[in-house]
Amino acid sequence: MKVGYVILDVVDMDRSLRFYRDTLALTVQSTGGEFTFLDCGNIALGLRTTERVDAGNVEIVLSVDDIYEAYETLKDAGIVFRVEPRQVMSDGERSLYATDFRDPDGHAISITGWVG
Numbered sequence: 001m002k003v004g005y006v007i008l009d010v011v012d013m014d015r016s017l018r019f020y021r022d023t024l025a026l027t028v029q030s031t032g033g034e035f036t037f038l039d040c041g042n043i044a045l046g047l048r049t050t051e052r053v054d055a056g057n058v059e060i061v062l063s064v065d066d067i068y069e070a071y072e073t074l075k076d077a078g079i080v081f082r083v084e085p086r087q088v089m090s091d092g093e094r095s096l097y098a099t100d101f102r103d104p105d106g107h108a109i110s111i112t113g114w115v116g
Contacts, residue, residue, distance in 0.1 A: 002042075003042075003043050004043060004044065005037070005043060005044045005045070005046045006040075006043060006044075006045055006046065006060065007035075007045075007046035007047075007048050008045065008046070008047055008048070008058070008060070008103075008105070008107055009048050009049075009050040009052075009053045009054075009105070010047045010048065010049060010050070010053060010104070010105050011049070011050065011051070011052070011053055011105055012049075012104070013034075013036060013047060013049045015104050016036075016047050016103070016104055016105065017036060017047070019103055019104050020038055020045070020047065020103070021038065023074070023077050023078070023079065024062070024074070024109075026038040026039060026040060026045065027039040029044055034048050034049040034050075035047065035048050035049075040062070041063075045060065053105040053106065053107075055102075055105060055106035055107045055108070058107060058108070059100070059107075059108040059109070059110060060107065060108070060109050060110070061098075061109075061110045061111075061112055062109065062110065062111050062112070063111075063112055063113065064111050064112070064113045065113065066113060067085045067097045067098075067099070067111060067112065067113030067115065068085060068113075070111050070113065071084070071085050071099055071111065074101075074111070079101050080101060080102075081099050081100065081101045082099070082100050082101060082102075083099055083100070084099060085097040085098065085099040085111075085113075086098065086099070087115075088112070093116060094114045094115060094116040095114070095115050095116055096112055096113070096114055096115075097112065097113055097114075097115050098110050098111065098112040099111060
């Protein structure tokens with residue numbers, strides 16, 4: 001087995017598409033009914049329209065090639081980060097840096113990238 005999709009509930013699909021497609025630059029794979037699926041590499045992120053969202057403890061982690069470049073690009077696009085990129089782990093040769101923010105419905109989104 002492997003993970004194929006992660007689905008997030010959203011209240012306003014147009015607002016969420018502006019965020020995920022336009023701000024985060026994820027490509028729309030397909031749409032239909034209350035769903036829109038976005039390409040996230042090995043899996044797809046599904047957005048499902050609902051009347052109420054409980055963001056809960058779910059966190060979407062997006063890997064980037066350059067954590068500092070992605071951080072500055074998203075900050076310039078209006079993303080408000082909780083913290084600046086900081087080291088969260090190391091493999092002895094490289095360090096994994098991460099930072100996070102919230103989507104329009106309150107879901108936690110992180111970006112991570114290896115440095116070194």
